[in-house]
Amino acid sequence: MKRERKITCSLYITMLAVILLASCSKDADPVERPVLANISFYNASTALTGEFVHGGSISNHILIDSYDTTYQDKDNIIGKVPGFGLSYLNAFPNLIQGWTAYQELLAGAHKLILADTSGRVLDSNTVRLDKDIPATVFYGDSLGHYRSIALADKFIPAEGKIGVRIINLSPSTDSVYITFNKEVPAGFPSATYYGNYTSFIPVDFTGRSTINVKVLKKSQERELLAGTVLEAAIGHAYTLVISGYSDNNPGIYIDPRKGRSVEIKNNFTITVIKNF
Known part of the structure; x- marks a missing residue:
């Protein structure tokens, strides 16, 4: 008799735990996925191109929401952060048979800083990304004075x-x-x-x-x-x-x-x- 009571009590406890777990799972908020947008970068600057064509494979980085202009890519390969170089002469990511390619970034406002590898800031801009509208940031210069233009690719x-x-x-x-x-x-x-x-x-x-x-x-x-x-x-x-x-x-x-x-x-x- 005591054994039956123990078994019955254990069943009740198990059932109660299942019910509580189910009710908790219903009330729990679903995990929010980050809202992503797309961005690309294009180099139309004569001065910037001259830096890495004549001075080495990498001469710049595009820092995103970071003010650490001392950033150095230890592997000397662009990819950890955007930038232009011999492997990314005009576009980052590279154009695919002439078509624009994008990299993902969180939707919203972002601070972009173009800096050379010595830590000097060449240009800074703020871009606001929409999840449904990709954007391209174009870089140019006039007599070594840089500028950027961010355009929605709508x-x-x-x-x-x-x-x-x-x-x-x-x-x-x-x-x-x-x-x-x-x-x-x-x-x-x-x-x-x-x-x-x-x-x-x-x-x-x-x-x-x-x-x-x-x-x-x-x-x-x-x-x-x-x-x-x-x-x-x-x-x-x-x-x-x-x-x-x-x-x-x-x-x-x-x-x-x-x-x-x-x-x-x-x-x-x-x-x-x-x-x-």
Whole structure:
């Protein structure tokens, strides 16, 4: 009899524990997953490129929410933090066959500091990331003075159109404009200068075709400065990055950080980035 009572009591205790555990699990808050967003970085700076092309494989880091400008990658390989170098010449992460690649970062506001490996701050910016809208941070410079522009990669496809965004990071003083197959598309700026940019402009387009893209100086002579080819397809979006110096430059400048003379060469160009 006593044995039966003990067994019955044990069953009651076990059942009670199961009920309590179940009720606790119902009331417990679910584990919140972090909200992630996407970001990429693009280098259109002549000075920055010159640092690692002539000075070594790595010359900079992009610190995210960190003020430790003394950061050093012990393995001398970019990857632990973003940055540009011989392995990431124009973009971090690298473009994939011309298409933008992104790295994940928590959604919200982030402080970005571009610093060289000696700890000098080249540029700082704050970017706000949305979980549904990726962003690209573009870096440029004028005579060694750096700047960054953070743009939301927001594009809504439209029937019979492509999206084209323009960003001018050429420090030349020339006013320039862009033509598609010798015509200025509707909605394109009549002139653009260093630091100007647009959102994705809807451009009429039929089928899949090659577009001859040209950058011309805004003058009576309409001097051709650079050109490229855009292989476009309906419903996709592209960014045109204008960068480098034209012949209209002072020829030489004093590096504001190092105090040494830097020769300026004509490296004006326009580059196509495939976004979506």
